[in-house]
Amino acid sequence: MNLTEDLTEQERALLELTATPAATLLGAVSMALRTTLFTEDPAAWVDMWQARPDLARIEWMDGPELAEVVAHLAAKDYEGTIEGVPGLRITSYDDHNAKMHWLGSATPVVLHLTRQLS
Secondary structure, eight states: OOGGGGOOHHHHHHHHHHSSHHHHHHHHHHHHHTTGGGSSSOEEEEEEEEEETTEEEEEEEESSOHHHHHHHHSOEEETTEEESSTTEEEEEEOSSEEEEEEOSSSSOEEEEEEEEOO
């Protein structure tokens, strides 16, 4: 039995729009951040979305500093163990915005991170 045969044309079309490299990256990032944004100094809110198949965005208010989140997400090799999101590289960042590239798919994905202040 082939389960994909049970998909309607409309479902296939929606999957082509939503099951993208950007969505895969957001899933990996959310796994890496699942507790980071809600620690002793929690974020007031968090929003994640894919703007295009090759562009993802994450914004949050207050909570951890951007540099802390970027360092947590960037792939690092600690004595043969990869930490962070494999394939995620830092492109640029300042106090409130960061740009990273994910090389984990055939199409590289840009990740924009923004920390808002209340």
